[in-house]
Amino acid sequence: xxxxxxxxxxxxxxxxxxxxxxxxxxxxxxxxxxxxxxxxxxxxxxxxxxxxxxxxxxxxxxxxxxxxxxxxxxxxxxxxxxxxxxxxxxxxxxxxxxxxxxxxxxxxxxxxxxxxxxxxxxxxxxxxxxxxxxxxxxxxxxxxxxxxxxxxxxxxxxxxxxxxxxxxxxxxxxxxxxxxxxxxxxxxxxxxxxxxxxxxxxxxxxxxxxxxxxxxxxxxxxxxxxxxxxxxxxxxxxxxxxxxxx
Numbered sequence: 001x002x003x004x005x006x007x008x009x010x011x012x013x014x015x016x017x018x019x020x021x022x023x024x025x026x027x028x029x030x031x032x033x034x035x036x037x038x039x040x041x042x043x044x045x046x047x048x049x050x051x052x053x054x055x056x057x058x059x060x061x062x063x064x065x066x067x068x069x070x071x072x073x074x075x076x077x078x079x080x081x082x083x084x085x086x087x088x089x090x091x092x093x094x095x096x097x098x099x100x101x102x103x104x105x106x107x108x109x110x111x112x113x114x115x116x117x118x119x120x121x122x123x124x125x126x127x128x129x130x131x132x133x134x135x136x137x138x139x140x141x142x143x144x145x146x147x148x149x150x151x152x153x154x155x156x157x158x159x160x161x162x163x164x165x166x167x168x169x170x171x172x173x174x175x176x177x178x179x180x181x182x183x184x185x186x187x188x189x190x191x192x193x194x195x196x197x198x199x200x201x202x203x204x205x206x207x208x209x210x211x212x213x214x215x216x217x218x219x220x221x222x223x224x225x226x227x228x229x230x231x232x233x234x235x236x237x238x239x240x241x242x243x244x245x246x
Contacts (some may be wrong), residue, residue, distance in 0.1 A: 025198040026071050028063040028105075032083045037133065040111050044121040047104035048142075053113040053130035059087050061112040067103030076103050116151070125160070143181065157181065161239065165246065166191065175233045182239035185232060186246040192226020197234045197241040207245035 035038060040059055042049060046143040047066075047148050054060075061080065067073040069112040075094040082088055091105045104124070111117060119126050125142040128135055132150035143160035146153065152172040155162050161181035164174075176183045182202065197204045208225040224241075234241045 004115050024067055024070055026065045026073055028061070028065065028078050030061045031058055032061070032080060032087050033058045034087050034112055034115060035084050035114065037114050037116070038085045038087070038112070039116040039118065040109075041086075041118040042107065042109065042120070043088075043090045044105060044107060044124060045091050045093060046118075046123045047091075047106040047121070048124045049107045049109070049119050049121055049126045050117060051107075051109045051111060051117055051126075051128045051131070053115070053132075054110045055113070056110070057112055059112075059115075061089060062108045064106050065103065066106070072103045076105060077086050098206065144176075144178075169228055169230075171229045173231045173233070177233075177235045178239065180238045180239065181236060182236045182242065183236050184242040184244065185234065186244040189224070190228075191230065192228030193224070193230030193232060194222075195225055195232050195234075195243060196220075196222040197243070199235070199239065199241050200237045202236060202238065202240040204241045206243040208243060 005233065021126060040186050055205045065073055065080055067076060075096065077092045079090045079092060111147050113131060114133050115131060117128060117131055118136040119128065120138040120168045121142060123141045124139060126137045126139050128137060128149060131146040134151040135146065135149050135153045137144050139157045141159045142157060144155045144157050144162045146155060146164040148165065148167040150168065150170055153164065153174040156177045158179045160178060162176045162183045162217065164176065165186040169188055176185065195210055204221045209246055210223040210225045212223040
């Protein structure tokens, strides 16, 4: 009986190894010019997205496609359009009768620092670092992380948390919204502006002294902190809202 158990487990391990080995990948690289203050848009379906700033006047796109078979891999295409003032990247999963549209694409993109960034996904996390232009980041199943961004922000997800860290005080409007997850924003001590935080099932905390406006509630806190002109709107249903000083 013990020997049979060993053989049975070995069989499971072999099947698992063969299934993992069946995954196929393909690398994609492309570079396109993007002028100062230009717009960059990326639409993904399955897979993570990392966008970083750099000093070059162009977009550098590096991606890895993954699928369970060569046929599924060929059904995934990456379309890059535009140059100069606007560049867009889109993942397409072609419809085939013998495919369940499985597979994913993971992106790492470099954009000029002052680019206007618009990134979206369905299943995957989004991370954007070091940009000074406006940022829009939207996903359904995955978290959103922003690091050292300087322009207006609109970050949303459904199932995932949102984190944003600002190296410098900023003005403009900054909106963060999720359904299942927490929202945490870190600002320098010199930051200031309007603050509006909402949650249904969670707590609200701030490191900054806030001059309250309206009615105080466990689920809603709004007011003014510091002397800056920014506006921060933070909301979740199931999770906490945190405004931190760094």
